[in-house]
Amino acid sequence: MPRYRLTVEFDGTPFVGWQRQDNGPSVQGALEAAGEALTGAPAPVVGAGRTDAGVHALAMTAHIDLRKPFPARTVREALNAHLRPAPIAVLDAEEAEEGFHARFSCTGRSYLYRLLARRAPPALERERVWHVPIPLDEGAMAEGAKALIGRHDFTTFRSVHCQSRSPVKTLDEVRIERAGDEIRLHLAARSFLHNQVRSIAGTLERVGAGAWPPEAVGTALSAKDRAACGPVAPARGLYFAAARYDSSA
Amino acid sequence: MPRYRLTVEFDGTPFVGWQRQDNGPSVQGALEAAGEALTGAPAPVVGAGRTDAGVHALAMTAHIDLRKPFPARTVREALNAHLRPAPIAVLDAEEAEEGFHARFSCTGRSYLYRLLARRAPPALERERVWHVPIPLDEGAMAEGAKALIGRHDFTTFRSVHCQSRSPVKTLDEVRIERAGDEIRLHLAARSFLHNQVRSIAGTLERVGAGAWPPEAVGTALSAKDRAACGPVAPARGLYFAAARYDSSA
Structure with a gap:
């Protein structure tokens, strides 16, 4: 599965936090749903950090695995379109380097x-x-x-x-x-x-x-x-x- | 009626604008209601400028006429208490100089x-x-x-x-x-x-x-x-x- 590195801004106010949870909307869940809307297949997302409910991000790095390759620009545009009206914006998307992991590679x-x-x-x-x-x-x-x-x-x-x-x-x-x-x-x-x-x-x-x-x-x-x-x-x-x-x- | 000079910050998003209107909540109307809640009498408010629906203020100057005198600090505190939860904050209140008019004195x-x-x-x-x-x-x-x-x-x-x-x-x-x-x-x-x-x-x-x-x-x-x-x-x-x-x- 092709992996993309994302830079994500979000307003944490309406979310239970970064991490997908059963008790409400999460940033990770919203990004995964947008990826699935683009590809028709599960699109797992991992972030550099996990944030609590109400915490914001100016530039969270995350990666998303998509079922098939798209130009990076298309990934950014499509995710932003599917994320609407959630207050989450993909500022940048690029093809991840071999072995890149948003959490484990983070220094x-x-x-x-x-x-x-x-x-x-x-x-x-x-x-x-x-x-x-x-x-x-x-x-x-x-x-x-x-x-x-x-x-x-x-x-x-x-x-x-x-x-x-x-x-x-x-x-x-x-x-x-x-x-x-x-x-x-x-x-x-x-x-x-x-x-x-x-x-x-x-x-x-x-x-x-x-x-x-x-x-x-x-x-x-x-x-x-x-x-x-x-x-x-x-x-x-x-x-x-x-x-x-x-x-x- | 004692006049107070106010410095007001507001988020214009939920308002029809500064000026009191029949079609929805206004900043002027919210300040006048807060003044009336404090004194039990009409409390007319005039601003340095009139702003349209959705326009914000970092520091609008206004004056408010109250039926009776209060310490300026009390005016600020009471107005902020009565304004809640509207996104309007009185940053400062002081007794207005003789002849002060928020609109006509503004240079x-x-x-x-x-x-x-x-x-x-x-x-x-x-x-x-x-x-x-x-x-x-x-x-x-x-x-x-x-x-x-x-x-x-x-x-x-x-x-x-x-x-x-x-x-x-x-x-x-x-x-x-x-x-x-x-x-x-x-x-x-x-x-x-x-x-x-x-x-x-x-x-x-x-x-x-x-x-x-x-x-x-x-x-x-x-x-x-x-x-x-x-x-x-x-x-x-x-x-x-x-x-x-x-x-x-």
Whole structure:
């Protein structure tokens, strides 16, 4: 079966998440249905990452296996036509290199987390940001985030439902940027634990609010205890930003 | 009646426009209902500009007259509470200076128009941008826009429903900016004709697409003929960006 590599943008609001599930519409399910509508045969889809309900993607990489070959441009156009009106857009499709696998070949993942720190609720970005009705000190957040960079046991920042064999991950980047009332967290790693980004975002929010001193982040990390984590930030502020594929992947 | 100056953000998608109308919900009507819920008396609202159905605002200035005085902070909080769940947010409220009128005191208005120029439809910004499925040359658009700067008879770029006494307006700025696949038009003037920004955006899109040479914009302007205008760009890409009040207004 010919395999295509897809770059996918989606609004996670109406979905139960990336992964196909019995309890509602999923992004993976919508892409597979679009592939099946094109070819008349099952069209399995695999993504670089799995996202929870309400989480968005700026550029998720996925692959889709089709029963027969089409020009890559046709794949993109046909999938977008069949996806309508779901808020999923195939930005790019190309023939996958031999052996390419969206999940197993992936060597880096990055996420964006958006917080809107102002008193008034968001009118335009309602399902796109976490509304925090108090000022946040992004300098303190950046100071606190430093403790997280590098290879650590991230048990504190891991969902109890996480299925990863090990809690040890290497966080390559936590960059914090302000744009007006908005604070943007940029995180990058080879891979993440379940809820790791939202757990970190919720903890750094406590630091930005002044409720936790910056050094409390390192203390929470060292505790290796889920109970030491700040509140988990809501899904609506989280975006799968990009997947990286190094070497001849 | 004490008057308050409001700064209002709204998502125009569910509204018939700014102005109260019989055929559906309006932003003005929602603000007046919120003011009446606070005071138990009619609470007339006037905005710096009137926007059409589907047009958004980043920061519309308005005033509201309340039957009795409240701390400005209470006005903002109470209006936001009563506005819920409408996608309207009062970003700021302050006691208006003596003689302040959101419309008549206004000395400058600015608009933002957002075009998304890429093949794939928008998934995240669906009701927030005009999707143009072809590449646009922003340099050509900027070149064409030059002819519009200054004082001109804008009959070409004016809705047939425009109620302005004169078609002569002074356009202070048309700035064109690219951010990835997005082209943003920034326009500023003391005041605008009905549909002027959308008429200009639709005409500049034709230039960006290569369908019109840049010099055709000046030719269209000189024609002083509505028929010489390009297509009117859709409401969803338009944002009332800011109102200016100079001097002691």
